Amino acid sequence: MVKQHVSILVNEILEYIPHDAKVIVDGTFGHGGHTLSFINSRLQSDSNLLIQCYDRDHLVMARGQARIQEQFPILPSHITLDYLTSSYATISDHSPNHGVDFILLDLGINREHVTDNVRGFSFQGQGPLDMRFDTTTGKTAYEFIQESSIDDMKRWFIEYGDFTEKRANMFATLLNKNKHNEDLKTTTGLTKLLHELRISKNELAPIFQCIRIVTNNEFGHVDDFISQLDTVLAPGGRCAIISFHSIEDRIIKYHFKNLANDNQYTILTKHVIKPTRQEVQKNKAARSAKLRIIEKNKS
Structure with missing residues (x-):
């Protein structure tokens, strides 16, 4: 049985939704936890509300829809509710002409991806080295490794994992040497190969994470999305992004700062919002979450 994903910073996010919001985007719908909170917060209101729900993973989307329906x-x-099996990076293709009042992105990986071994997101389970959020398109992680140069793979570990050049070179050299090794087709095979370097268990997770980021072009989707904010946000509209990866947070901070520099946007979170101690105690996955929010000025 698939464990249900637990949404993070729910109350903090609700506080920042404009009270007169007519269009809300849940850009990372998942199992629907945040969307449920949006619905519940507007049960006593008669004002019309459209919630657009995006997710690249049709299986995860289906579970979220079933949860809402239940x-x-x-x-x-x-x-x-408008369900869109697509990336939030396609937002300008689907947004209403009058704009969006609130957008949420929760960039954490869904719990289903970690606990379900079918697509090989985690070194803790046995499965094919796939790692795609959308299994209907794109290359698998194994195919990316096969087709990438040693320099490309070295860059992955430096840029997406904050590894030193020496460590990144070790990982890239090992993968390049074993490109056509049948063991590399599975998570257990990759883990076994990495153990040849006598790496620590603490390094396994970020190595897998780097490969997942590349496979799904995760940082590219964030860049593409933020470049469309000015087109899709209504005046007074807000965008909230939860990140868990330090590099991802730096990307968001950089983009938000650039938007605010032209005086058309205001950063509402001068300091990142983090989960309370009580929330982290209930949900350890929340411990590294960081929330940043920006508002498009009305004039």
Whole structure:
């Protein structure tokens, strides 16, 4: 049985949604936890609300839809849900002409991906080295390794894992040497190869994470999304992004700072918002979460 993902910083996010928001985007729908909080927060209102729900993973999307359906067999007439099996980076293709009032991205990996071994996201399970969020398109992680040069792989570990050049070169050399090794087709095979370097267990997770980031072009999707903010946000609209990866957070901080420099945007979180101690005690996955929020000025 797939364990349900637990959404993070729910109450903190609700505080920043404009009270008169007519269009909300849940850019990382997952199992629907944040969308449920949006619905519940507007049950006593008669104002129309459209919630657009994006997710690249059709299997995860289906579980989230089922969860919403279970709790709300019939939605209140003033609330509409629009499910989009697509990346949040396609937001400008689907946004209404009058703009979006609030956008949320939760960039953490869904719990289903970690616990389900079918796609090989974790070194802790046995499965094919796939790692794609959308299994209907794109190359698998194994195919990326096969087709990449040693310099490309070295760059992955430096840019996406903050590894030293020496360590990154060791990992890239090992992968390059074993490109056509049948063992590399599985998570257990990759883990076995990495153990030849006598790496610590603490290095396994970030190595797998680097390969996953490359396979799904995760940072590229963030860049593409933020470049569209000015087109899709309505005046007074807000964008909230939860990140867990230090490099990802630096990317968001950089983009938000650039947007605010032209006086058309205001950063609402001068310091990142982090989960409370109580939330972390209940959900250890929340411990590295960082929330940043920016607002498009009305004039």
